[in-house]
Amino acid sequence: MMHHALNRVLLAGALALVAGHATAADKIKVGFMLPYSGTYAALGTAIENGFKLYVAEQGGKLGGRELEYFKVDDESNPAKASENANRLIKRDQVDILIGTVHSGVAMALAKAAKGSDTTLIVTNAGADAITGPMCGPGIFRTSFSNWQPGYAMGPVAAAKGHKTAVTITWKYAAGAEQMEGFREGFEKNGGKIVKDLTLPFPNVEFQSLLTEIASIKPDMVFAFFAGGGAVKFVQDYHASGLQKTIPLYGTGFLTDGTLPAQGASAQGILTTLHYADGLNTPRDNDFRAHYAKTYNNVQPDVYAVQGYDAAQLMQSGLAAVQGNIDDKAKFRDAMRGATIDSPRGKFTLSAAGNPVQDFYLRKVDGQKNNVVEVAVKQLADPARGCKL
Numbered sequence: 001m002m003h004h005a006l007n008r009v010l011l012a013g014a015l016a017l018v019a020g021h022a023t024a025a026d027k028i029k030v031g032f033m034l035p036y037s038g039t040y041a042a043l044g045t046a047i048e049n050g051f052k053l054y055v056a057e058q059g060g061k062l063g064g065r066e067l068e069y070f071k072v073d074d075e076s077n078p079a080k081a082s083e084n085a086n087r088l089i090k091r092d093q094v095d096i097l098i099g100t101v102h103s104g105v106a107m108a109l110a111k112a113a114k115g116s117d118t119t120l121i122v123t124n125a126g127a128d129a130i131t132g133p134m135c136g137p138g139i140f141r142t143s144f145s146n147w148q149p150g151y152a153m154g155p156v157a158a159a160k161g162h163k164t165a166v167t168i169t170w171k172y173a174a175g176a177e178q179m180e181g182f183r184e185g186f187e188k189n190g191g192k193i194v195k196d197l198t199l200p201f202p203n204v205e206f207q208s209l210l211t212e213i214a215s216i217k218p219d220m221v222f223a224f225f226a227g228g229g230a231v232k233f234v235q236d237y238h239a240s241g242l243q244k245t246i247p248l249y250g251t252g253f254l255t256d257g258t259l260p261a262q263g264a265s266a267q268g269i270l271t272t273l274h275y276a277d278g279l280n281t282p283r284d285n286d287f288r289a290h291y292a293k294t295y296n297n298v299q300p301d302v303y304a305v306q307g308y309d310a311a312q313l314m315q316s317g318l319a320a321v322q323g324n325i326d327d328k329a330k331f332r333d334a335m336r337g338a339t340i341d342s343p344r345g346k347f348t349l350s351a352a353g354n355p356v357q358d359f360y361l362r363k364v365d366g367q368k369n370n371v372v373e374v375a376v377k378q379l380a381d382p383a384r385g386c387k388l
């Protein structure tokens with residue numbers, strides 16, 4: 001008798017495997033495609049740490065199922081992006097993709113995800129197209145569109161009386177789109193961008209561009225750099241002495257996760273972002289305490305929050321299907337309808353799958369990007385070109 005029952009269980013398991021069906025006992029395969037090397041390496045690690053912190057808070061499971069992780073270092077290299085995405089999709093056969101940081105890499109990742117109908121949660125990259133023309137039922141973002149943090153600074157800069165701005169950034173989608181968002185917000189409020197300066201990603205030879213800014217003498221400079229490049233840019237801008245006459249502003253990436261390395265050079269810089277230090281809500285305070293305790297006293301940054309919220313979003317979907325991630329339509333519908341109780345403040349997703357969220361004005365004080373005010377409340381990306 002015993003023997004027969006056992007055989008039947010084993011047979012059912014074998015059949016399920018042959019048919020390619022996961023059972024509740026199987027682990028959910030989660031594919032992390034993130035930069036673990038290069039100028040964005042620290043960002044990738046923060047995203048993974050944030051994701052795993054939430055999972056640990058749920059007792060190591062999401063939707064009642066354990067997770068098995070597969071990792072690829074995408075090096076923030078768009079040329080290798082399709083191949084790297086397919087490692088996770090075809091070789092590892094992951095159930096869900098989590099990533100990435102770089103907009104160019106993320107566009108290839110989103111294309112591969114759509115082509116294979118694999119669910120994707122974008123945990124940083126702001127490429128407008130992902131929740132624009134490339135949007136789809138299986139595509140989600142817990143971060144931002146590039147347009148959002150750029151746009152948010154427009155009214156703030158204009159209200160400070162600035163009339164002219166020079167923009168400076170790396171020449172790729174993230175830089176171009178964040179500057180474009182700023183242009184829209186700034187020009188709508190009477191400002192004018194008099195020059196757009198760029199250099200190739202991830203170069204950090206800023207000297208000739210700083211000389212050009214000095215000769216143009218705009219009222220302000222608006223910049224996007226992040227990670228290691230942001231550290232160097234802020235240091236160089238400070239060393240040039242320009243800050244005294246031409247204040248530097250940026251999207252919050254310029255000073256997020258970078259303050260210990262930037263030190264004195266970053267003091268007083270104003271940026272806009274969907275996260276800030278000093279929010280002082282019970283939700284954020286709990287998150288920060290737990291993060292610091294888990295990761296050697298490292299303070300969480302915006303990237304850690306975006307990773308944490310990707311796990312929260314996944315949990316909302318899995319709760320609706322009792323862990324059966326193969327019930328794709330129901331899983332995805334539940335995610336799209338979720339309200340995420342984020343450390344940044346609660347947010348929902350637009351029809352295109354991008355967070356509708358507050359953007360904070362922050363000011364660097366010591367090693368903190370302290371919240372000054374909400375620059376734009378509940379800002380939704382226009383999702384131009386998305387037909388969902």
Ligand code: PHB
Binds near residue numbers: 040
């Ligand atoms: C991007 O490529 O979209 C990107 C990278 C780093 C950031 C923000 C955006 O901090």
